[in-house]
Amino acid sequence: MEKNKLKYRKYAAFINRQTELNDLKIYIDQEPESILFLHGPKSSGKTVLLYKFLDQVEREQKLDVKYLNLRKIFTEFSDNYSYKDFLSVFFSVDDKDEKKGKLKAEIHVGFFKINSEIEKKMKKGRVDPFKVMEREFIKLKDKGIKSILIIDELQALDKVYMNNGRDRQLIIELFNFFVAMTKESHLAHIIIASSDGYFLNTVYNDSKLKKTSTFYKVDYLPKEDVMEWLLNLEKYSGIKDYTLTREDVEKIWEVVGGSMWEIQDILGELFDTPVDKVLDLYKKKTRGIIAYYCQFDMNKKQVLKLVNEKGTVSDEDFESLPLETSELKEILRDMVTNNILYFDPTEAVYYPQGKSYQWGIRLYFEQ
Secondary structure, eight states: OOOOSSOOSOOOOOOOOHHHHHHHHHHHTSOOOSEEEEEOOTTSSHHHHHHHHHHHHTTTSOEEEEEEEHHHHOSSOOTTOOHHHHHHHHEEEOOTTGGGTOOOOEEETTEEEEOHHHHHHHHTTSSOHHHHHHHHHHHHHHTTOEEEEEEESGGGGTTOBGGGOSSSBHHHHHHHHHHIIIIITOOEEEEEEESOHHHHHHHHHHTTOTTTEEEEEOOOOOHHHHHHHHTOHHHHHOOOSOOOOHHHHHHHHHHHTTOHHHHHHHHHHTTTSOHHHHHHHHHHHHHHHHHHHHTTOHHHHHHHHHHHHHSSBOTTGGGGSSOOHHHHHHHHHHHHHTTSEEEETTTTEEEESSHHHHHHHHHHHHO
16 A cells, blocks of 8 residues: 555555556557457446556556546436537647647647637537547657557447437447557557446447457456455555454455455445444345335346346346347346446356345345
């Protein structure tokens, strides 16, 4: 744990991930030739991993990193978001060069920087935003600087269309551009991170990305890393108020597995509450989430009952359910979007979002 001037009873921990950090380093140390899809269940640590990775490599190499966390920008997606909103996210306006008669784009604080004249033309469809981005990538390459574009939770742009029309979906246009920047022009590394594997799989197939991209899974921490962390709380989390026994750690592992965010959440409760009580309440909470999600919907209950029986399910397993294909797809899409189930695009299987949701589903059908 790094030293911090601010004093807290508990700090956010970063545990191991050396394999993942090395693999990301290998990816950017090769000439750009593919899009990297970084996927994994909710709270598996994808965003924290990216921050750690960038902190390391920016000390070693000349990089220009544009990191767009759409979770922070589009917190609640709705059909009200438009192409103009996309432009405002990707582009920042600065007119300092306009007085010199220069109408060019520049890089600024992780976003593409343009002047107001280009912005107006872009919104009217007279300037292609992808050409602006490409020009910046070329300029950076000529300067010997690697371009890395990272978009976290890209599914927030799923229903945005180009120029407010309904014929050209922005996501598809973006991926066509990403293919051009990686496989064809070798100008930039593109990393797409998402906990929505169903969305990634849909884009992967709809955009014909099979020979232009790679899936990389960031999973929950393995048990050995969780044991190392929780048996050394002061070292990794700065916790001095209490320690955990091996038996305590085993109990935490059985309830939430290697879900970093959930472990952090539990650790915060242990200052004032015994381990057994915290874990019992945690299981009841996830059971309540499942009960609320399924209320009055027998079709959702049928799907989750099958998941409860099998643990991991594929499309073939769902054929036993008396549901229309379109109806089943809609339910599964909703369950993945709402983080009830995780869809692994590399294996085409569904399973609960971690051990805590396994407990929630199990308790729901037992009571």
